[in-house]
Amino acid sequence: MHISRRNFFTGSLATGAALAALPSVAAAPTRRLRIAHLTDLHIQPELDAVRGVAACLEHVQSLREKLAIDGPDLIITGGDTIMDAMAAGVARTKEQWDLWRRVKSNHCGLEVQSVVGNHDVWGWTKETAKTTGAEPLYGKQWACDEFGREKAYKSFDRGGWHIVLLDSVFPFEDRYIGRLDDEQWDWLDADLAAVPPATPVAIFSHIPILSALPIAVSGPTPPGTASMSLPGAFLHVDAARFQKLFAVHRNVKTCVSGHMHLIEQVDYQGVRYLCNGAVCSGWWRGKHRDTDFGYALVDLHDDGSVERRYIPYGWKAV
Numbered sequence: 001m002h003i004s005r006r007n008f009f010t011g012s013l014a015t016g017a018a019l020a021a022l023p024s025v026a027a028a029p030t031r032r033l034r035i036a037h038l039t040d041l042h043i044q045p046e047l048d049a050v051r052g053v054a055a056c057l058e059h060v061q062s063l064r065e066k067l068a069i070d071g072p073d074l075i076i077t078g079g080d081t082i083m084d085a086m087a088a089g090v091a092r093t094k095e096q097w098d099l100w101r102r103v104k105s106n107h108c109g110l111e112v113q114s115v116v117g118n119h120d121v122w123g124w125t126k127e128t129a130k131t132t133g134a135e136p137l138y139g140k141q142w143a144c145d146e147f148g149r150e151k152a153y154k155s156f157d158r159g160g161w162h163i164v165l166l167d168s169v170f171p172f173e174d175r176y177i178g179r180l181d182d183e184q185w186d187w188l189d190a191d192l193a194a195v196p197p198a199t200p201v202a203i204f205s206h207i208p209i210l211s212a213l214p215i216a217v218s219g220p221t222p223p224g225t226a227s228m229s230l231p232g233a234f235l236h237v238d239a240a241r242f243q244k245l246f247a248v249h250r251n252v253k254t255c256v257s258g259h260m261h262l263i264e265q266v267d268y269q270g271v272r273y274l275c276n277g278a279v280c281s282g283w284w285r286g287k288h289r290d291t292d293f294g295y296a297l298v299d300l301h302d303d304g305s306v307e308r309r310y311i312p313y314g315w316k317a318v
């Protein structure tokens, strides 16, 4: 027989002794914010990518009809919005941003916040991009202009949560590695220090802060070597500093990333690390390993808990 808590309380057995014997009934967490995390769109003129991104945006906005679930409160794009600007010339880079701007204005009625990915950075591979470094839009400036903001990182409050968008991408030789620079570390330290401890925090970065995926995709260890080495382009090389920071700020509940085009969840020391596949899956050519063309719904609850669901939007490579 099922006795609801309410019936129990109103029944004749609700004495002090009986109440003390009641097993604690945890209230189900309430969702405060649903974010559609669309990462690694890699929009380009080729491979029908524009129609693919449009289909994805339309899917996000028709979840009620398609899957009988609530749509998101906002979209966060996780970086690599465009196919590539790092090694591309000015005309090709402009063409790709034009496509993103057009598809967004034609197919998206929701608020969009954007993380900068390595492929959104213009011209660091100077030889092929034909850049000198003196161009006004060089590096992250172009992406910042497209996203309508001054810096490549930012934070904001929504639904009782504090949301941080980090800039993971810093130059190394003529490419990049995953880390923050000193300026951004100072900003992040101050930003988290200003958040009340009862307010949960969700951090979005392009490159994963903590992930087992670089291990999963790395080749066999060369004979005669005792240790594995992980590419600094695959995960944050300053991961240890994040662990220290999160030990101080226990209200950091989740770190959400893209970049790997793979799906993963790592729960470590009270933080849920989510890597959320890719809208373009295998760069529009097909599936990357077993990742379908998709996006994630990230649900942030009032008790600081986080749930993620990966949603394929039905795209097939042309």
Ligand SMILES: [Zn+2]
Pocket (backbone or CB within 6 Å): 040, 042, 080, 119, 259, 260, 261
């Ligand atoms: Zn990518």
